[in-house]
Amino acid sequence: MSQVQSENDELQDGYQEVQIGPEKLEIPEEWTVTTVSDVASRFISGGTPDSGNEDYWGGDIPWTTAAVVEGPQFDGEKDFITQEGLENSSSSLVPEGSILFGTRVNVANVGRTNKDIAISQDLTGIVLDESKVDPDFVAWYLMLNQPKIRDRYSQGSTIQGMLTDDLKSLPILYPSLPEQRRIADILSTVDEQIQQTDEMIHEKQELRKGLITELIRTGLDSHTSVRRRVGPKEYLIADGWELREVHELSTEEKKAIRGGPSGTQLKGAEYGTEGAKVYGQEHVSANDFTLGDKYLAEGEFSDFQSVEILSDDVLVTMMGTVGDSAVFPADAKKGIMDSHLLRIRPNTQTVVPEFLAILISESKIVEDQIKSLSHGLVMSGLNIGIVESLTVPIPPINEQQKFVGILSTTSESIDAEKSRLRSIKELKRGLMQDLLTGKVRVNAE
DSSP: OOEEOSSSSOOOEEEEEEEEETTEEEEEETTTTEHHHEEEEEEEEEOOTTTTOOGGGGEEEEEEEEGGGOOOOOOHHHHHOOOOOOOOOSSSSEEEOOEEEEEETTTTTTEEESOOOEOOOOEEEEEHHHHHHOOHHHHHHHHHHHHHHHHOOOSSSSSSSSSHHHHHTTTEOOHHHHHHHHHHHHHHHHHHHHHHHHHHHHHHHHHHHHHHHHHHHHHHTTTOEEEEETTTTTEEEEETOEEGGGGGOOOTTTEEEEEEOOOHHTSSSEEEEEEEEEOOHHHHHHHHOOOOOOEEOOTTTGGGGGEETTTEEEEOOBBTTTTOOOEEOOTSSEEEEEETEEEOOOOOOOOOOOHHHHHHHOHHHHHHHHHHHHHSSSBBBHHHHHHHOOOEEEOOOHHHHHHHHHHHHHHHHHHHHHHHHHHHHHHHHHHHHHHTTTTTEOOOO
């Protein structure tokens, strides 16, 4: 693999300048520019069987929508339909190995299916002529250009959509078939590493949950287990651990448990490059408060001082992925929480903040309560009342500290895998840009 990059405005040896839409690109002289229609043998439109007809659903034919299509090797589905449902709708089967491309709502979502699959009207199936082009190369190239395609071709103010003629005329850089295959192989290898690391993280997280359940059951100071009812179910909990509601574990100050400001209030604020940082769900879910660069402008903090986050505050995500929890670290920048977070200011004489955060976000006991208490809510999410009423098992402080210490080892292992995952994803982004534009060449022999 060799890299050739000009450090000035002159055209490099072995490269040519081409016009692709509004852009001028330098590509290798051996490469050409083609279109999707030039390398496709046919295009397949989709549809949705009548959702009210039970005879059309629950069969053995996988069916999918653009919302769940992602990645060069797409192997999932949204649902299953029957042969009768397929025959009595505008849905069509797309053969294995074809490209699925979002042309409605989720424009430019891309995947190459590894099985025959029926598609909705949100998708167009592209059957490629494999004597001309490598399907994986095309999938990677379209993924690289997703943002540009969405910005340029999406139409409609309510339901975004892309015309089929625009899809057919999409330009594609076109190296030799051996070079296409080699590029696709390299990117697929990196993608496999990402998938393996994802699986490793999931496996370690499941082992950690099992450890948490076992520690709650047995305790750390040779307790016996007793069966206790918490919310809708019974659990084995170490004898001597108390059951306490979250509001009993907070400080006595007014609004020790409170949600963030309304989205409207935050939307009306002014923002700058420094000052009080605005923290949201992404910080808590990743347990990384260095992410992002959203700051309130100078002078705005006084209007949001009531939702300031202090060291040892336990934060909980309220919308989307609910119930994630993390402790605000002492070395984090001064800041406030946004409308998707809730703050618990714990009484540290009663509960170790990290212990409470672990139970809220990772224990089966709290997970079951959240599911039960949030059932029937108009919007999927938590509220202050639910969080205040959550019941958690609480041992003495010294035992809580041991519990956190044991779990910290597993946290370090998971964090290391997550760091590795971020590095591989960054490598993948760079390789996609370099390989798919010819900036870095590969040996295709």
